[in-house]
Amino acid sequence: MDNSTDNWDPALTRLLSSLKEVQSDGEDVAFLSELLQSKQLHALVQVHNKIVAAQCKDDKFYPLLSNAMQVTLEVLEMFGEVVISSNEYKELLKLLQKPHFQAILCTHDAVAQKDYYPHLPDIPADADDEEETVKIVQLVKSDEPLGGAQSAEPIVGATIKTDEETGKIVIARVMHGGAADRSGLIHAGDEVIEVNGISVENKSPADVLSILVRSNQSSEGTITFKLVPSFGKGGSRESKVRVRALFHYNSAEDPYIPCKEAGLNFKKGDILHIVSQDDAYWWQARREGDRVMRAGLIPSRALQEGRIIHERQIDPQTLDGKAALCSPSAANSDCGPKTPCSPTPNATALLPCKSTPKVKKIIYDIKENDDFDREMIPTYEEVARLYPRPGLIRPIVLVGAPGVGRNELRRRLVATDPEKYVTPVPYTSRAQKTSEQNGKEYVFVTREKMEQDISEGKFIEHGEYKGNLYGTSAESVETIVNSGRVCVLSPHWQALKMLRTPRLRPYIIFIKPPSLKTLSETRTAANARSTFDKESSRAFTEEEFADIIRSSNRINFLYGYMFDEEIVNEDLATALTQLLKMAWRVQSEPLWVPAAWVQ
Template sequence: MTAVVMAKNSNWDPAVSKLISSLKEAESLSDAQEIEFLRSLLESKELNALVNVHSKVAKVGKDDRLAPLLSTSMQVLFEVLELLSTRCHLSPVCKEAFHLFQNPHFQSLLCAHDAIAQKDFYPHLPEIPMEMDEDEETIKIVQLVKSNEPLAGAQSAEPIVGATIKTDEETGKIVIARIMHGGAADRSGLIHVGDEVIEVNGINVEGKTPGDVLSILQNSEGTITFKLVPSDGKMGQRESKVRVRAHFDYNPENDPYIPCKEAGLAFERGDILHIVSQDDAYWWQARKESERTARAGLIPSRALQERRIIHERTQKEANNQDAKSSCASICTTPPGSPILNSSSSTSSCRGPKIKKIMYDLAENDDFDREMIATYEEVAKLYPRPGIYRPIVLIGAPGVGRNELKRRLSARDPEKFRSPVPYTTRPIRHGEVPGREYIFVSRDKMEADIANAKFIEYGEYKGHLYGTSAESVKSIINAGCVCILSPHYQAIKALRTQQLKPFIIHIKPPEFDILKETRTQSRAKSTFDENNSREFTDEEFQDMIKSAERIDFLYGHFFDEEIINGELATALDKLVNSVQRAESEPLWVPVSWVQ
């Protein structure tokens, strides 16, 4: 029996064997049931296998033969994938490598490699407190080189060390409020949120304000010495891996509420931001994805930005309500009064003009205004050879989407295809069923709509129109590029994980160019059912206003914008955009790649 136990123990890690031996000494001091549980845990094959793996992994780096060459293999993999994505059509070997490198098991292997190379497997244990008198405080002295980074207080800001300070509401002491990722304080690893500032360059800051401390720092040169009382919790800052697409413009210089304008990060709608910290409920830390080595800056959190937008809308609605009340009082003036006979004032109360717009019953701008656009979490979608994302052309009526679609399809009819729309209206002279439209009965189309067979649909002049999901799917499965030009409100139905569309906003140029180019090409008005006349100036103005409205409601969903002035130039830009969608890794909603 003893021999069996010895043989069994020989496979155990020495540390585990020592723990098992120590259990015998504790049998008289602890509950027997607990001792037995610990013994069975320590003797289990699973635990010993894990300890064995950990011991071998810990030797990596000590043995030159096993030392890793780099610890960022996943980053290298992504760079290789981007390079291969543009060359998959050149070689079968490139295509095979491209698919291999996207394999989850292969990527998990590289993640494990990086974790071992970075020694990220060690447990993070709390520091062992030093023995000291009960009334004695631990003091740490930190020296940083003054740089062009912000340290801000409640009153002013000065580029110093990459942190923010504040007055603690309970104690009245100056404490570190925030550490900016990538800044000098963060890189030092010695300053933590909550640390109390005792002295700066030998000057006691007790009773001083953040503004006073900033003045001291502002007048300092070279090395800055901080004397700090460590905070109770010194959890290290770990960078988040979250990427978001900004759905609004932001300039910290115009934000009266930001704690430190110099610490703010300015960005524009459409920028990809790396959110490195969301610890603060109101102010996130982020850097632009294109500036990976830059210090992080402050941006409003999603919750804060949503509150701002809701407040702005409430104010606008109140103002609009006041304006409507004023207009109503004017419009109820008795007939024959001078104000109603004045040509200069009748336009202010003119009723809505009827336009040729499909989906008039499906329009719901109130719903669109309820969509609060702040940030959208994104990830890179890598192209897959032979499987193309649908190209969706959105734009104001008359801007030329259908003409661009027609010309793009004419360049390669076998590659670029558009689904034939369905309609319930009667067939007209010269039309061929299945060419311009697929003609069906209203009962049939309503039944298919109820069964979710249409990805988008609407009603115009009493007739239904729509695009079937099956027709789009068949084009994609055939290895072709599906080109769609639906009504702009169809974005809500098309922008899904299943379709993964590449959405392009076709915009009109400014009025003079719009009028000049359409006149030169003798373009016929799309507002005239017979297409027998040219556009009017009023229709051009309506086209521009409609484009602005589309951009306001849905601009954050667009992957690309193309101004359709000269048709040939716009077509070239469209071709380039389609090629990007086919060959480049692009940012999409994170749910599309999960």
């Protein structure tokens, strides 16, 4: 090292020397080496060392005075008794009279006098040592919600309930990240005795809420609770689980949530941080990226699955995925024929599920074989971030109803950069024409070979047309990915079951049609040719437009939980622009994928 580095921290210098002995050219080592040689890092370490050294000394920092504002007023009073015409005098007088300067002095005095500490009430002198142990907790008021359902109300980040055995008011749950949780002093099971000096004996949760609201309006910045602690019931550690929501949820429309104000609203596709799964029915979660620290209540997986099952029992043909608000018991979430659903404990009575048969199977066209997919109940999917890897780009899969335009979008995407975006060459068992080149238009194989590969699961999709087999092999997709190019596919929707694997890790984009009216107008104006008739070139019929809408809704219902993005294909140019942006994200940004893909 040169002389300019002589005063660098010895520990970092030794670490850098050891790093050079590693003799590795990896990116991580190069980055760490550059960081350790950064002058900014060494400057920060020196500042840190000086602060630590100062803290180790016995002498502490104390304010010189705690009445700076009073001194200022006395100076102003003295100035009023004399007449000085100098510019310095006028400037000083003007400065001392400025409200911002006086506010700084007042703040200084408050800090010096430690006025910001809450003032706890004194312990009564006549307290009996044999009385039940209590704790007094004083919380500074914040923006925590105050209002809710009949069964539980949020109190600065906690909910309350009436204990079924004792009839006393107890803390039902502590919301992660709320004021109660941050204090570390309020726990689930604690008995509430008083709120701001008002006894809650023989009162309901609604009565306690009224007391709290009145106290909140009259108290000066703090709310004081007298509690009987629930020993052995400390706070639980925050979970690190992230999930993708596969349905929409609005707590205001849920009549069975213990407390509407404590609910967390989310949309399908939102990433949720599940911080607590202690309750079998109501999890605590935060939206990933939100700055709000307090968690909110969301229905648990078992609760939401029970709701969807109940809806399908009522209307097995439903395709909108809306969940009925029925809450089966945790032990029997499928509402079997002999076990009615029991209400969620410690909450308002829920809609009982009467004795009903199991979910009715729906018979689809045997060629499509969607029975299994129809019975899937998507609620939450555990996810993790997948970081882009140079030279290994995730395949882009465009899925949608026949006639929606996914193949045209694929062709246009490939045309923007044919060296970068590539579609795998399909396989076929038909005879090769003299004008065709094997491996260009098709890969030609015998029917026996193709049937064998299909039976061994080597094709992500396959079908038969005019007695000949056609298909796309998984190996051809992997070959494109391993070559550093972007594989672009537009398969039949049922191929998603073969494609969405940890091995291929595709980025799936749903191509969605606009409204029926807009679909008809835009395709007619563009003189679009029907894709339903392979024998002749003609325009789409109105019935075909309706089929596109129906098919799209059905695909979205069956496989929507697999989609990473969606594009409404109203205008091809606009849709292509959106597709290019999504393709760039796949190549450059860390994205959420099923957790199993990164393990």
